[in-house]
Amino acid sequence: GAVVSQHPSWVICKSGTSVKIECRSLDFQATTMFWYRQFPKQSLMLMATSNEGSKATYEQGVEKDKFLINHASLTLSTLTVTSAHPEDSSFYICSAEARNTGELFFGEGSRLTVL
Amino acid sequence: AQSVTQPDIHITVSEGASLELRCNYSYGATPYLFWYVQSPGQGLQLLLKYFSGDTLVQGIKGFEAEFKRSQSSFNLRKPSVHWSDAAEYFCAVGVDAGGTSYGKLTFGQGTILTVHP
Numbered sequence: 001g002a003v004v005s006q007h008p009s010w011v012i013c014k015s016g017t018s019v020k021i022e023c024r025s026l027d028f029q030a031t032t033m034f035w036y037r038q039f040p041k042q043s044l045m046l047m048a049t050s051n052e053g054s055k056a057t058y059e060q061g062v063e064k065d066k067f068l069i070n071h072a073s074l075t076l077s078t079l080t081v082t083s084a085h086p087e088d089s090s091f092y093i094c095s096a097e098a099r100n101t102g103e104l105f106f107g108e109g110s111r112l113t114v115l
Numbered sequence: 116a117q118s119v120t121q122p123d124i125h126i127t128v129s130e131g132a133s134l135e136l137r138c139n140y141s142y143g144a145t146p147y148l149f150w151y152v153q154s155p156g157q158g159l160q161l162l163l164k165y166f167s168g169d170t171l172v173q174g175i176k177g178f179e180a181e182f183k184r185s186q187s188s189f190n191l192r193k194p195s196v197h198w199s200d201a202a203e204y205f206c207a208v209g210v211d212a213g214g215t216s217y218g219k220l221t222f223g224q225g226t227i228l229t230v231h232p
Contacts (some may be wrong), residue, residue, distance in 0.1 A: 004158065034219065043222045102215035105157040
């Protein structure tokens, strides 16, 4: 089946630094990618929708200047957490919508810990 | 606004027993409904989906789900659970879905399944 790869799988950073998480569709083209955040023992909350070549659409309450999303190609979207703080520690998951079928495939997630 | 409720946070069953995970949704339009499974260290895997047509949907790994519009439910069932089914299960509704596009997914809180030998 289709594969979506996230990198890094886990990252620890100091407060105030920025962290970039990559989401790649390995064997299909993705016109749309979605970024979710999952707190422990909670559900996935949609943060933003990114379309290739255009600005991301953020959900209500998500700071666009803090969570920078870039979708430069049909196989890559990146999420940059800027000036990270401990409250940004979470599990970030991306999903990619296959261009030709509309199916959604999920990455394995990236765990961010901010010290 | 759309929402998905999974009333059971944690369910424990014995291996070989039957399973039903509950899901209720609230959505103003015709719902696209999904069940995903999440195992530690792995991404969400689609078990099955309902877009239209037959309200009893068959999925992978022996799972099935039934869409009941009158009850706004989409419960997941399996007749005989295997130890490898232990995982967390999420029900979701697709917002602005259409054709083959899933749309943006709104997830329920998840149900953790524990399987006793």
